[in-house]
Amino acid sequence: MSNSIRKKLVNALLSASDDEYLSGQNLADVLGCSRTAVWKHIEDLRKLGYEVEAVKKKGYRIIRKPNQLSEEEILFGLRTSFIGRNIIHYETVDSTQIEAKKFARNQAPEGTLVIAEEQTQGRGRMAREWHSSKKKGIWMSLIIRPKLPLEKAPQFTLLTAIAVAKAIEEVTQLRPEIKWPNDILLDGKKVTGILTEVQGEPDHINYLVIGIGINVNHTQDDFPEDVRDIATSLSIQANNSVSRVALIQSIMQYFEEYYQLYVEQGFVPLKQIWEKYAISIGKEIIARTVSGNIYGKAIGITDEGVLKLADNQGNIQLIYSADIDI
Numbered sequence: 001m002s003n004s005i006r007k008k009l010v011n012a013l014l015s016a017s018d019d020e021y022l023s024g025q026n027l028a029d030v031l032g033c034s035r036t037a038v039w040k041h042i043e044d045l046r047k048l049g050y051e052v053e054a055v056k057k058k059g060y061r062i063i064r065k066p067n068q069l070s071e072e073e074i075l076f077g078l079r080t081s082f083i084g085r086n087i088i089h090y091e092t093v094d095s096t097q098i099e100a101k102k103f104a105r106n107q108a109p110e111g112t113l114v115i116a117e118e119q120t121q122g123r124g125r126m127a128r129e130w131h132s133s134k135k136k137g138i139w140m141s142l143i144i145r146p147k148l149p150l151e152k153a154p155q156f157t158l159l160t161a162i163a164v165a166k167a168i169e170e171v172t173q174l175r176p177e178i179k180w181p182n183d184i185l186l187d188g189k190k191v192t193g194i195l196t197e198v199q200g201e202p203d204h205i206n207y208l209v210i211g212i213g214i215n216v217n218h219t220q221d222d223f224p225e226d227v228r229d230i231a232t233s234l235s236i237q238a239n240n241s242v243s244r245v246a247l248i249q250s251i252m253q254y255f256e257e258y259y260q261l262y263v264e265q266g267f268v269p270l271k272q273i274w275e276k277y278a279i280s281i282g283k284e285i286i287a288r289t290v291s292g293n294i295y296g297k298a299i300g301i302t303d304e305g306v307l308k309l310a311d312n313q314g315n316i317q318l319i320y321s322a323d324i325d326i
């Protein structure tokens with residue numbers, strides 16, 4: 001079955017409501033083929049993991065979808081105008097971040113989403129390994145091209161964090177917290193990491209590649225031993241499996257909404273949303289920076305998204321980049 005037939009067939013079947021059947025003739029018309037060919041295509045769809053019910057005189061309907069991030073399922077029902085509308089999907093890839101940077105260099109359109117079921121060289125901040133096991137999580141990188149000076153790039157980490165936090169809340173009803181700048185926590189454990197990489201000149205950004213890693217349907221045993229105590233997944237916290245497709249769609253929608261808000265009104269309205277999720281503010285923290293550790297109380301972020309820390313001498317320090325221990 002060709003890709004375009006598969007997309008048309010899945011789209012047609014998905015567009016039917018839950019208990020609605022699509023007749024063989026109806027599908028034959030959509031695909032421009034015979035009813036016998038429809039039957040063969042349905043067989044191929046089953047081989048891809050779709051459970052399709054066929055009832056005489058009624059037709060076909062999907063009763064279970066495979067645990068697969070297909071382009072058509074993500075696009076189906078995605079309410080964005082440009083974020084996530086161009087999807088590049090891999091079964092296995094070294095890192096979506098590496099691939100997305102190649103696409104960005106080759107003029108991929110703004111909003112392009114590179115996504116993988118599995119990464120063999122997933123990387124986090126400070127070049128740390130990012131464990132990305134097959135079909136358990138969301139491993140994706142988004143390309144954007146904001147018309148802004150380079151110094152604004154770190155704000156997109158915070159923008160992304162609130163888009164992901166909102167989406168997690170919407171899809172799972174859990175209440176995530178954000179640890180500046182880029183960790184999303186549930187029950188004090190890390191569920192999401194964000195890695196923002198930028199290419200540009202001092203006065204303008206050429207592109208940003210925003211890598212997002214979310215532990216979705218992991219059990220505690222799925223994590224490697226070194227992070228087992230500090231990592232968690234949505235399904236562990238929700239006590240239920242979570243739809244990766246629904247979560248991606250929600251993230252794309254919130255991201256586009258906040259991006260537009262940012263373009264129209266700047267960072268301040270996003271800062272207000274960010275603060276509602278912030279975990280570190282008001283707490284004694286250690287900021288581990290490249291030039292050493294700074295101890296003090298996190299008192300907030302500036303209108304630019306930079307962390308403000310009151311150190312033990314009472315001085316206000318601005319932290320642009322650090323790992324935070326609470």
Ligand code: BTN
Pocket residue numbers: 094095096097098119121122123124125126128130132138139140141182183192193194195211212213214
């Ligand atoms: C961190 O918390 O250190 C950031 C983790 C970012 C991981 C994501 S998964 C998708 C994308 N591809 C990568 O190799 N890394 C990012």
